[in-house]
Amino acid sequence: MKRTLNRLICSASILLASYVLGSCTPSPSTSSSDTTDATSPPAASGSSEQIVLAVGGESDEGYDPTLGWGRYGSPLFQSTLLRRDEDLNIVNDLATGYTVSEDGLTWTVTIREDVLFSDGEPLTAEDVAYTFEQAAQSGGLNDLTMLEEAIATDTYTVEFRLTEPQSTFVNRLITLGIVPEHAYGEDYGRNPIGSGPYQLVQWDEGQQLIVEVNPNYYNEPPSIERLVFLFLEEDAAFAAAQAEQVQVVSVPQALAVQNVEGMTLYDVTSVDNRGLMFPYVPTSAGKTTPDGDPIGNDVTADLAIRQAINYAVDRQALVDGVLEGYGSPAYGPVSGLAWEEESAKIEDAQVGQAQAILAEGGWVDSNNDGLLEKEGMEATFTLLYPASDSTRQALALSVAEMLKPIGIQANVEGRSWDEIEPAMHSNVVLFGWGSHDQTEMYNLYHSQSAQGDFYNTGYYANQAIDDVLDLAMGAPSEAEAIAFWKASQWDGQKGFTAQGDAAWAWLVNLDHTYFVSDCLDIGQPQVEPHGHGWPITANIAQWTWTCD
């Protein structure tokens, strides 16, 4: 009996040890020591020939833009018609110019004539049209529902015909990487050929991705020859940075307070936000999603509850406490972008005001248990967060703590995404969004986008807001749409932010924190979108190695 016990303790400690080791092993030095393969990288320490990055996970579905790779911008292997510069202004990339017809239905784009794919074939308007048609058909993560057809009118001119005017269509030109028609097939996602600054050399799924400069790149060639992306867990990535194995590493905010010798902390502002999504309709409506999942929550369907939470939460305390100061309070979904409505911001951490709102809404603590009631219903709800995300866990727990003084109880539960999906229309969920594309805001708040998936999970519906959003969407250009985008947030009478319908309680915008080798000049990073993909690589062609 005793021997088995000892064996058990042994195996438990081996298990523990293997976890520690397992998270550290996929480093480039180990793979190069046992193979002499030309494609495996030499022992890591940066140079202008190679740098190693650990800036987040891989794209499981591969690197096919038509399926959603690079949908938040900067697809790396492919290039886009337009792009946003570091101040988020729209500038030409593949395109030499574009015009929109009077009725807003036809977009004509002319493209450069000197562009070759990495396999040496020229990039023509046919490829552009093919890419857009393909993306529209594949039903991936690109929203091209308004695209009727894309036609190459001559070798270097492409015409997009829309079914309805769409001011956000320009974002498709910014994010959709162009794929070659001649080399596109089933396994394109694993062998991406494109016209971007880098081309794929090797992808070891779950471990690393190696890319090298595309010799046919049409702009100034990048000065760093080879990039190695390592897919490491947060703590392993940090340990690798301390061991000088990586030159660029993204770290969670909690680790950003540490010092790493020979590296500088880059604190990049982002629109990567976190907020509480409230189910908007009461359960009495008895609605279900197309998949049969329940919709609605009686507590959060009450405006007083949603507004009180918005006013009670101390966002600055969340930024300081959870994000170690690397972030900013969020009052809406588009903080820091040109279409953010400044007047939608509120004075928060107002417990008194929150209590007044609740009292006015009919919520009283009739049995003195510290919890409010209204018509026999207690002010309590379940707050779900994805179990794998420690920042959201911290936010959820802290917010629940902040709601106690106003008599609202949030029962925090961490679950996997698979478990959250069926429950996300009837429970409060700690979601994260953030895009340079206003379509996202449209989809989060328009009643028509509530279709049982991740857009408008709370089934928020307000006809007046729908109208304003439709006006913004139908505006002829991004600049003209901005006034409507702002009005949808708060126009003095109505809006979806805290003073209006308070459909969400936005909490914080994360800063993305990176440690970058002192020898590496990464220029001025742009305001980054939500963390899918590798937003830091948006200007990678300008990165230079300064030591040698």
Add this chain to the structure above:
Amino acid sequence: MTLIPPQAPLRRSRLQRLTLSRRQQTLWVIGLCSLFLLGIILSTWIIGDTGLNPILAQRNQSPSLDHPFGTDWLGRDMLSRSLHGMSLSLRVGLLAATISAFIGSSLGLAAGTLGGWVDAVITWIVDVFFSLPHLVLLILIAFAVGGGTTGVVVAVALTHWTSLARVIRAEVLQVNSSDYVQLSHRLGRSPLWIARHHMIPHIIPQLLVGLILLFPHAILHEAALSFIGIGLSPHIPAIGIILAESMRHLSTGYWWLGVMPGVLLLLAVKAFDWLGENLRDLLDPKTSQG
């Protein structure tokens, strides 16, 4: 010379007192271990939920008088978290050990007394359980019943009875071949009567010690399962989750997050071990008079 004689009896008497108090010593160890473990189980009722809630202002504090185990990245008191985790582990262990004892003793008794095909089937089931890696079996069962705390409890409870069943079967077979049992058979006593009157008194000490030594297994397996996650919310204070979380902070030097709960786990497991050993000394006729 004159000094030595008075000392010798003193030394002997001290020695004598020590040897004489072997039983007392055993009882003391049993008492202290039970008190320690009972204290952990009951601690959650005494301290309640205080310390489990995040207080952002006091995060990442090293051990101090206010927080003997330090605080974690959300300012939660690690002592209360560890105690809650240990208490959960012990309760899971208690449940698992009780269920295992029940299954193990009834199957062991059945196999030993009934013999024949019953024995063959039960031995076969035990062998099947033994042939599967225990941790894999645990994970499979935990997932099959839907994960979460229930998953962990069911998995731990259903997989620890095999060794106990085996020990009891062997014991029963041994008793079965003794003369007075054979005589009972000849006298026409039913197997049930024999099991109740001849077997159970013999296997009770075995069962008791086996039961207590099952605890450390169950606790460590609960820790291992919660370490992997298995559907438990990551903020639930379970000892495995606490240890898994502490690994994220290894590189940042917050040693107390892993060391303190780890030491507590070690102590609890060791306490059961001591408890079992001393109880065996007390119950086993070979050592009980020593």
